[in-house]
Amino acid sequence: MKMFVAGEWVAGEQQFEVRNPFDGSVIDTVPSASASDLERALAGMVRGAVAMRKMPAYDRGAILRRAGEIMSARQAELGSLISREEGKTVAEGQFEVGRAIETMMLSAEEARRMNGEVLPLDAAPGGGDRLGFTVRVPCGIVAAITPFNFPLNLVCHKVGPALAAGNAVIVKPASDTPLSALQLVKFLLEAGLPADAIACVTGRGRAIGDQLCRDSRVRKISFTGSSEVGKSIVQAAGLKRVTMELGSNSPLIVLPDADLERVAAAVVATGYGNAGQVCISTQRVIATRPVYRDLLDLLTPRIAAIPAGDPLDPTIRMGPMIREDDARRVLNWIEEATNSGARVLCGGERQGTLVAPTLVAEVTPDMRLSREELFGPAVGVTAADSLEHALTLANDSRFGLSAGIFTRDINAALRFIRDVDSGSLHVNWGPGWRADLMPYGGLKESGMGKEGPAYAVQEMSEWKTVVIHGS
Numbered sequence: 001m002k003m004f005v006a007g008e009w010v011a012g013e014q015q016f017e018v019r020n021p022f023d024g025s026v027i028d029t030v031p032s033a034s035a036s037d038l039e040r041a042l043a044g045m046v047r048g049a050v051a052m053r054k055m056p057a058y059d060r061g062a063i064l065r066r067a068g069e070i071m072s073a074r075q076a077e078l079g080s081l082i083s084r085e086e087g088k089t090v091a092e093g094q095f096e097v098g099r100a101i102e103t104m105m106l107s108a109e110e111a112r113r114m115n116g117e118v119l120p121l122d123a124a125p126g127g128g129d130r131l132g133f134t135v136r137v138p139c140g141i142v143a144a145i146t147p148f149n150f151p152l153n154l155v156c157h158k159v160g161p162a163l164a165a166g167n168a169v170i171v172k173p174a175s176d177t178p179l180s181a182l183q184l185v186k187f188l189l190e191a192g193l194p195a196d197a198i199a200c201v202t203g204r205g206r207a208i209g210d211q212l213c214r215d216s217r218v219r220k221i222s223f224t225g226s227s228e229v230g231k232s233i234v235q236a237a238g239l240k241r242v243t244m245e246l247g248s249n250s251p252l253i254v255l256p257d258a259d260l261e262r263v264a265a266a267v268v269a270t271g272y273g274n275a276g277q278v279c280i281s282t283q284r285v286i287a288t289r290p291v292y293r294d295l296l297d298l299l300t301p302r303i304a305a306i307p308a309g310d311p312l313d314p315t316i317r318m319g320p321m322i323r324e325d326d327a328r329r330v331l332n333w334i335e336e337a338t339n340s341g342a343r344v345l346c347g348g349e350r351q352g353t354l355v356a357p358t359l360v361a362e363v364t365p366d367m368r369l370s371r372e373e374l375f376g377p378a379v380g381v382t383a384a385d386s387l388e389h390a391l392t393l394a395n396d397s398r399f400g401l402s403a404g405i406f407t408r409d410i411n412a413a414l415r416f417i418r419d420v421d422s423g424s425l426h427v428n429w430g431p432g433w434r435a436d437l438m439p440y441g442g443l444k445e446s447g448m449g450k451e452g453p454a455y456a457v458q459e460m461s462e463w464k465t466v467v468i469h470g471s
Contacts, residue, residue: 107160129470270432
């Protein structure tokens with residue numbers, strides 16, 4: 001596929017291959033953008049930002065809605081593309097497309113809600129003969145830098161609100177999974193979006209990412225990825241608006257009164273989806289001692305029974321990791337933990353990019369498996385002496401994106417809600433759950449700002465205050 005720059009599909013001077021992570025087969029080739037390609041794209045974005053600012057909100061919403069309808073008509077094709085370029089199972093690929101359609105439809109609705117408010121200036125000294133109100137205006141050019149793990153929906157979570165707010169948007173998709181983003185651009189153009197209002201530049205992040213983030217024409221950056229890369233983007237950005245959706249090592253607390261059958265179901269559902277390559281995937285289960293052994297006995301056979309393999313096989317429930325280097329890293333972290341006293345109860349093996357669903361017991365907080373973001377199909381279980389101890393362990397992290405607790409005790413649930421430092425808090429389910437309309441974002445090193453179309457539109461617009469003075 002070609003990339004979209006300054007209203008044209010261009011091949012670029014160099015190409016790189018997009019490969020199926022399961023078998024390594026080449027799916028397509030895409031351009032490796034150069035500095036001159038990016039400069040040309042940004043020059044086009046300047047024109048596009050003017051056009052989008054002038055476009056009525058009704059028209060912006062209609063374009064987004066039509067794009068969602070086009071996606072719906074192509075859902076099977078898009079789901080298959082996601083499975084081939086990212087490694088999601090057939091069901092996961094189709095589910096992501098459904099979510100992406102919802103994200104675009106929500107964004108279409110938000111285009112009509114770019115409203116301000118009337119200010120009660122007569123409540124201020126000397127303000128009796130004055131009328132005040134606020135208006136919201138687009139930032140201008142939004143840079144959307146997206147990760148591999150949700151190659152369509154997380155692009156929609158940036159592109160949809162950016163366009164709804166009246167911005168032009170330049171997309172830099174992950175180099176492993178650029179094809180879904182390029183397809184989205186095609187659908188938006190088909191839906192009537194002005195060609196200068198969007199660009200999609202493909203290539204390695206280091207080659208063009210710094211240039212994109214430093215450019216003064218870009219007024220807003222929305223990034224999803226690792227905390228380390230996020231920090232470097234913030235340093236490069238300077239005086240720009242930024243939204244950072246970064247890493248996590250999400251905890252799930254299990255108290256003595258928990259329904260362990262539901263806990264086991266939640267861990268399987270939220271710990272191994274997309275081979276654990278989800279920012280809010282359950283990584284740390286913190287089980288109080290009265291239920292610790294029983295929970296391990298319930299989890300082990302369920303996790304061992306998860307069928308892993310070719311994601312295009314409809315009987316498979318877990319596919320490969322995106323890269324073999326990442327699969328090796330996951331096994332290395334597990335080995336480090338076992339060398340320090342942890343026990344592998346199932347899994348702990350890999351074949352190429354395919355890591356067997358793994359459960360690790362006797363994990364301690366000092367182990368890298370617990371302290372850092374694993375981003376792979378393994379869950380570690382740690383014993384806690386009490387609710388207080390469990391809350392301390394949950395907060396013993398530089399991250400704070402999502403957390404969960406299982407309990408029937410409302411007072412314990414309220415303690416969890418008040419005391420755990422996390423952007424999302426789930427009572428009686430795992431941390432790996434998100435509705436696309438909800439405010440989504442983390443605390444601490446998990447980022448800043450919120451996604452969810454209604455909240456992202458606020459992040460991608462700015463306020464003006466108007467005061468009309470009487471005679």
